[in-house]
Amino acid sequence: MFLGTVRGAVWGARHAAGLDGAKLLLVETAAGHTIVAYDQLGAGPHDRVLVAHGSRVRDLTIGPTIPCKDVVVAIVDGTDPP
Amino acid sequence: MIRGRVIGSVWATRKVAKLDGQRLVLVAVDRADRVIVAYDTLDAREGQTVLVAVGSGARNVLKAGPDNRELCCDAAIAVLVDGQES
Amino acid sequence: MILGRVIGEVWATRKHAALSGRKLVIVRPTLWYAPAVDCGHLVAVDSIGVDVGQEVVVCLGAPARRSLGEGVNQPIEAAVMAIVDRVELSADRGQRPLTFVDGHAPNWAENAEREAVPNSVAGGPEPSQGSGQQ
Numbered sequence: 001m002f003l004g005t006v007r008g009a010v011w012g013a014r015h016a017a018g019l020d021g022a023k024l025l026l027v028e029t030a031a032g033h034t035i036v037a038y039d040q041l042g043a044g045p046h047d048r049v050l051v052a053h054g055s056r057v058r059d060l061t062i063g064p065t066i067p068c069k070d071v072v073v074a075i076v077d078g079t080d081p082p
Numbered sequence: 083m084i085r086g087r088v089i090g091s092v093w094a095t096r097k098v099a100k101l102d103g104q105r106l107v108l109v110a111v112d113r114a115d116r117v118i119v120a121y122d123t124l125d126a127r128e129g130q131t132v133l134v135a136v137g138s139g140a141r142n143v144l145k146a147g148p149d150n151r152e153l154c155c156d157a158a159i160a161v162l163v164d165g166q167e168s
Numbered sequence: 169m170i171l172g173r174v175i176g177e178v179w180a181t182r183k184h185a186a187l188s189g190r191k192l193v194i195v196r197p198t199l200w201y202a203p204a205v206d207c208g209h210l211v212a213v214d215s216i217g218v219d220v221g222q223e224v225v226v227c228l229g230a231p232a233r234r235s236l237g238e239g240v241n242q243p244i245e246a247a248v249m250a251i252v253d254r255v256e257l258s259a260d261r262g263q264r265p266l267t268f269v270d271g272h273a274p275n276w277a278e279n280a281e282r283e284a285v286p287n288s289v290a291g292g293p294e295p296s297q298g299s300g301q302q
Contacts, residue, residue, distance in 0.1 A: 001244070050211055094250035097216075097250040106225065154235035
């Protein structure tokens with residue numbers, strides 16, 4: 001898993017089946033990369049989140065038919081170091 | 083399995099349950115810029131070329147069978163390579 | 169598995185049910201291992217009780233998930249499985265220099281030839297200066 005910060009959301013009028021109604025967030029990692037993660041926890045802009053990656057993670061959280069391998073698994077309250 | 087070379091040893095007395103006493107080595111993966119930590123039950127030499135089982139199947143090197151599912155192992159040396167033809 | 173150093177901890181109340189009660193630590197990997205997502209750090213479940221500053225071995229992927237117990241669907245892909253006492257590099261390790269993440273080489277690698285991470289990813293938080301909270 002890795003930490004990132006929510007920078008925005010993604011909408012698409014046309015999308016793959018399985019992403020209907022999905023909340024997709026733009027998450028910026030500490031290294032400056034931006035990934036798109038599936039969110040079911042209600043994270044908002046500027047929230048720090050914990051993202052898990054992988055097909056098995058996807059299967060266990062959002063289901064095997066969803067074409068997204070990055071999933072928000074926690075909204076971070078705090079870290080040490082901050 | 084992936085091929086690599088044993089480049090060092092890791093000593094750790096505090097480990098998760100069921101894996102006390104198991105030797106850990108550093109393996110530099112061939113043709114890839116990766117160094118991983120793998121269990122060694124075969125007493126590999128320093129500098130030896132090895133084949134490492136990685137992922138879910140690695141547990142079978144430590145303990146074969148269906149009741150090994152809780153072993154915390156994602157890499158284990160499966161073969162000590164004596165020689166090969168390329 | 170990979171070597172890394174514990175540099176911090178994460179707290180979260182809103183999270184997937186499987187993370188409930190789990191201690192989460194921030195680990196800076198030591199040697200380059202071609203991660204799926206390259207951001208200079210990873211977050212792992214700690215069931216041993218590690219402290220900031222300790223060098224650890226982290227198990228990745230499905231084995232990490234299963235080692236934490238069955239019966240729960242757990243979106244976990246990294247778990248600390250050992251605290252390192254000592255690392256020793258072989259004299260016979262070939263010509264290839266070692267690649268350390270963020271250029272941080274530990275004491276045991278002082279004499280090893282090294283090179284920078286290929287993409288020069290300077291990511292991840294800086295290590296905690298305090299003793300950390302328990």
